[in-house]
Amino acid sequence: MSKGQLIVYSGPSGVGKGTLMYPYLQEHPEAVLSISMTTRQPRPGETDGVEYYFVSHEEFEKQIIQDGLLEYARYSGNYYGTPRKMVEERIQQGQDVVLEIEVQGAMKIKQSYPDAVFIFVLPPSFSVLEARLRGRGTESEEVIAARLAAAKRELGTAALYDYIIVNDDLEQARKRLEAVIAAAKCQTKYMKDFIDEVTK
């Protein structure tokens, strides 16, 4: 059985990452979404082991010390991280694992998993992203301004990824995502063992 593929998946808030990825996951039962670990409190409706693994600060720091996390970061006083064991086990079992994480985490993964495929979702233009962020209509102008500034910073890191999916037309973008994940498995670096086998 061949190893699974680690898929690192990023993009600014509002760009449509979930809308693109969820149908892919439904059509590809061999691919699973990684569940992050966090010390923040569950929000109403959130379940431990579904949206996140909710753990205490002590438990999280124990994981850090034991090298149990592929990457982690601290935001607003809470930790967020990717449990190493779940990811590595599934990849060994031949499953693809999708990590939807922000750029700093992605770049840490790049150091330990250079064979992962790094995908960044871009809007067709910045004004489209701005409209999407405003369109939710639930936040103050201050919150929106902060989000737009964050989105601008995030967009600037797109060039660090292997592939860019432009979310202009949803159907086209889904096809591109599908193609990129399939093609990642044809990359020469993944095929090294097979090449050795055929050419020996």
Place this chain on the structure above:
Amino acid sequence: MSKGQLIVYSGPSGVGKGTLMYPYLQEHPEAVLSISMTTRQPRPGETDGVEYYFVSHEEFEKQIIQDGLLEYARYSGNYYGTPRKMVEERIQQGQDVVLEIEVQGAMKIKQSYPDAVFIFVLPPSFSVLEARLRGRGTESEEVIAARLAAAKRELGTAALYDYIIVNDDLEQARKRLEAVIAAAKCQTKYMKDFIDEVTK
């Protein structure tokens, strides 16, 4: 209009390169096969400008001197090469151009066109390739032995390419080829202008 993609396509004799690529070309009118230039005599049924551009030694050497060829090589006393002008014009016009060439030519292209996508077709095993080469049943054992030795050398160069298509199951291999060409257009290095535009 966006630039086309240069697709460099190689693999040993008998691996099924044409069987894989021709349906792709039929379904993708935006992609065209490059026509090589050669000094060898046309065989019965071959037409100038279809299988090859048939030219004299003098004309070919004029093209070499004028830097009119992306790559060229000499086999059995005849020149074979890729005319630069046709390839560059079509790419500028937004067409994809497929170069079906052997590995030495491909590596020359890599120097001048690092953004091209380099695809190598592998058999599922060496014995399958051997059976395919023998299966034609029209050549002497000597010719077959020479072909197998050449195939072995060619297979050893697969690792120099970006993507490997294993031609095990024809339908699966066609899907992989389709995915690889689509994904090549999502590679960050092709999207640089777009990234600059969105993040400016």
